[in-house]
Amino acid sequence: MSRAEALPTEQAPQAAEPPEQAVRAAEQALPTVGAGPRPRTAAGFTALFLGELALTFRRTRTIALLGILAVLPVLIGVVVKIQTGDASNGEGPAFIAQVTQNGLFLVFTALAMALPVFLPMTVGVVAGDSIAGEAATGTLRYLLVAPAGRTRLLAAKFTAGLAFCLAATMAVVLAAVATGAALFPLGEVTLLSGDTIDLGAALLRAVLVAGVVALSLSGLVAIGLFISTLTGSGIAAMATTVGLVITVQILDAFPQLHAIQPFLFTHQWMSFGDLLRQPMHWDNVLQNLGLQALYIAVFGSAAWARFTSQDITA
Amino acid sequence: MTTAPDTEQVRGRAADGGPASATAPDDVIRTSGLTKRFRSGQLAVDRLDLTVPRGSVFGFLGPNGSGKTTTIRMLMGLIAPSSGLATVLGAPMPQSVGTVLPRVGALIEGPALYGFLSGRDNLVRFDAADPTSDPRTRARRVAEALDRVGLTAAAGKKARAYSLGMKQRLGLASALLQPRELLVLDEPTNGLDPQGMREIRTLVREVAAEGTTVFLSSHLLDEIEQVCTHAAVMSRGRLVVQGTVAELAGRAQGRLVVRTPDVAKAGEVLSEHRVADLRIGEARLDGLAVVADEETLPGLCAALVAAGVRVHGFGVERGTLEDAFVALTGEGFDVAG
Numbered sequence: 001m002s003r004a005e006a007l008p009t010e011q012a013p014q015a016a017e018p019p020e021q022a023v024r025a026a027e028q029a030l031p032t033v034g035a036g037p038r039p040r041t042a043a044g045f046t047a048l049f050l051g052e053l054a055l056t057f058r059r060t061r062t063i064a065l066l067g068i069l070a071v072l073p074v075l076i077g078v079v080v081k082i083q084t085g086d087a088s089n090g091e092g093p094a095f096i097a098q099v100t101q102n103g104l105f106l107v108f109t110a111l112a113m114a115l116p117v118f119l120p121m122t123v124g125v126v127a128g129d130s131i132a133g134e135a136a137t138g139t140l141r142y143l144l145v146a147p148a149g150r151t152r153l154l155a156a157k158f159t160a161g162l163a164f165c166l167a168a169t170m171a172v173v174l175a176a177v178a179t180g181a182a183l184f185p186l187g188e189v190t191l192l193s194g195d196t197i198d199l200g201a202a203l204l205r206a207v208l209v210a211g212v213v214a215l216s217l218s219g220l221v222a223i224g225l226f227i228s229t230l231t232g233s234g235i236a237a238m239a240t241t242v243g244l245v246i247t248v249q250i251l252d253a254f255p256q257l258h259a260i261q262p263f264l265f266t267h268q269w270m271s272f273g274d275l276l277r278q279p280m281h282w283d284n285v286l287q288n289l290g291l292q293a294l295y296i297a298v299f300g301s302a303a304w305a306r307f308t309s310q311d312i313t314a
Numbered sequence: 315m316t317t318a319p320d321t322e323q324v325r326g327r328a329a330d331g332g333p334a335s336a337t338a339p340d341d342v343i344r345t346s347g348l349t350k351r352f353r354s355g356q357l358a359v360d361r362l363d364l365t366v367p368r369g370s371v372f373g374f375l376g377p378n379g380s381g382k383t384t385t386i387r388m389l390m391g392l393i394a395p396s397s398g399l400a401t402v403l404g405a406p407m408p409q410s411v412g413t414v415l416p417r418v419g420a421l422i423e424g425p426a427l428y429g430f431l432s433g434r435d436n437l438v439r440f441d442a443a444d445p446t447s448d449p450r451t452r453a454r455r456v457a458e459a460l461d462r463v464g465l466t467a468a469a470g471k472k473a474r475a476y477s478l479g480m481k482q483r484l485g486l487a488s489a490l491l492q493p494r495e496l497l498v499l500d501e502p503t504n505g506l507d508p509q510g511m512r513e514i515r516t517l518v519r520e521v522a523a524e525g526t527t528v529f530l531s532s533h534l535l536d537e538i539e540q541v542c543t544h545a546a547v548m549s550r551g552r553l554v555v556q557g558t559v560a561e562l563a564g565r566a567q568g569r570l571v572v573r574t575p576d577v578a579k580a581g582e583v584l585s586e587h588r589v590a591d592l593r594i595g596e597a598r599l600d601g602l603a604v605v606a607d608e609e610t611l612p613g614l615c616a617a618l619v620a621a622g623v624r625v626h627g628f629g630v631e632r633g634t635l636e637d638a639f640v641a642l643t644g645e646g647f648d649v650a651g
Contacts, residue, residue, distance in 0.1 A: 138423070
């Protein structure tokens with residue numbers, strides 16, 4: 001109370017003298033350590049974001065999840081190879097038939113298979129655990145008294161979640177490229193529209209598709225983050241987030257629910273296939289990205305509102 | 315000394331109305347009417363008026379469940395008060411968390427660590443959370459903090475392999491990553507062996523000697539008595555008393571102790587001389603003597619000798635904080651609130 005009035009008088013000598021002397025004088029005057037507030041620095045501010053990334057990717061759990069995602073394309077590649085070796089009545093999902101012609105199509109096949117279940121599951125684990133996991137171990141209180149700042153911590157967690165989406169997608173893509181190159185011929189790629197592009201252009205398309213797939217998962221990161229602020233148990237938050245992904249996809253499958261389906265965050269996930277046409281068909285992709293942005297805005301705000309006003313008793 | 319002047323030495327609940335307000339700018343922590351009622355309806359902290367002077371080692375005492383940790387969480391901005399004000403380093407909490415907390419080191423309800431990180435990396439992580447800490451000096455400060463708590467040798471080990479004592483030390487190290495104006499330690503010796511407790515207390519004294527104000531919560535009276543200059547006692551969410559440790563211990567009246575084989579006869583003599591609350595033990599008896607002047611004690615001793623009591627020992631034992639606590643709350647100390 002009266003402390004606030006006393007502050008200016010304490011700062012006054014610092015203004016008059018060179019800073020170093022003032023600090024020393026202040027230390028002598030008061031038997032105290034630490035001379036008032038230290039300034040915030042840009043490097044200090046970003047340190048938490050970098051630390052969060054390092055922490056995410058140093059966990060055995062994260063590495064294991066990425067490992068599982070990387071095994072998926074290998075399995076698909078091997079199965080397709082064996083299948084076509086036996087008998088070649090080559091029917092199957094849209095992309096699979098193409099894989100035997102060109103190994104690069106394994107990328108799209110693997111992404112199409114990983115996107116409904118495996119990718120969101122791993123993202124759900126990472127995003128769901130983000131705040132709740134820290135609360136469960138008690139490290140949350142130490143981060144907050146450091147003080148990390150609640151908004152900054154939430155932003156760092158969200159950034160790390162997005163980075164994980166990208167890493168997860170890249171794990172699938174890279175494993176698929178490697179497997180595809182090892183088991184099948186590479187070369188000119190025939191697109192879904194029938195046009196042919198060369199391998200370099202096709203690789204660029206693969207990178208573009210990977211980026212779009214990673215961004216498709218960003219809405220889920222925001223949802224997971226919000227759920228994570230609701231509970232003190234990491235497992236509960238992970239299970240809820242993954243459960244939500246499955247529920248939403250089931251809802252998306254009922255034709256009777258077509259009125260709400262455009263608003264489900266999984267609805268346009270498969271639109272990345274439109275980028276494999278010549279010319280690229282962007283409508284659904286942009287709709288998907290817009291929907292993800294909407295989810296980030298809504299659930300990001302909800303997470304922020306909840307987290308910044310929450311009593312941390314864990 | 316009689317009871318009445320003793321009680322007046324101690325500043326009671328209405329502390330900030332008294333002489334404390336004159337020293338207000340130097341109070342590191344001040345709360346007025348601080349109250350926390352949880353959504354469950356439980357009243358954890360009830361109209362708390364606490365004043366922690368700068369430079370003190372302040373013992374925050376109370377049984378488990380008396381509201382100490384809830385108070386600390388409010389002071390650290392982790393939970394919002396239901397009503398009342400909390401001021402730390404001159405700024406209101408939880409609004410000023412960002413400017414106040416970089417100058418405060420805290421150990422709250424035991425250490426919490428990332429088990430999959432080494433001790434050193436845990437400190438790096440917590441240090442990186444503070445936006446005012448300089449990344450260029452981080453490695454050096456982490457090494458110094460580890461050295462200070464004696465963990466240098468175990469710094470590379472995964473924290474999950476640490477013993478409770480080592481975790482506690484690492485928690486302390488993270489509170490000491492920067493020069494701090496205030497160190498808040500919630501039960502810092504919990505779960506430590508006697509040697510570990512002694513080391514932590516030595517560290518607390520060292521830190522205090524450097525000018526850091528230490529706010530130490532404990533349910534161990536002798537701990538407070540050994541390291542603290544000031545103390546406050548909580549019971550069931552309310553502040554019972556606060557003052558210097560000497561004042562508080564002074565509240566407990568000294569007891570006259572007589573060592574003699576003739577306890578029965580000595581008891582008769584002492585009760586004749588208005589020594590109250592006599593407790594007769596084996597070759598020892600004690601009671602509350604009303605010490606009116608310089609002559610009271612010698613007079614008592616002479617009376618005992620005159621009555622033929624073989625006096626082996628005669629003296630007044632100073633009251634302990636525990637006596638004071640029992641006198642104040644009328645309850646045993648380890649009763650949960």
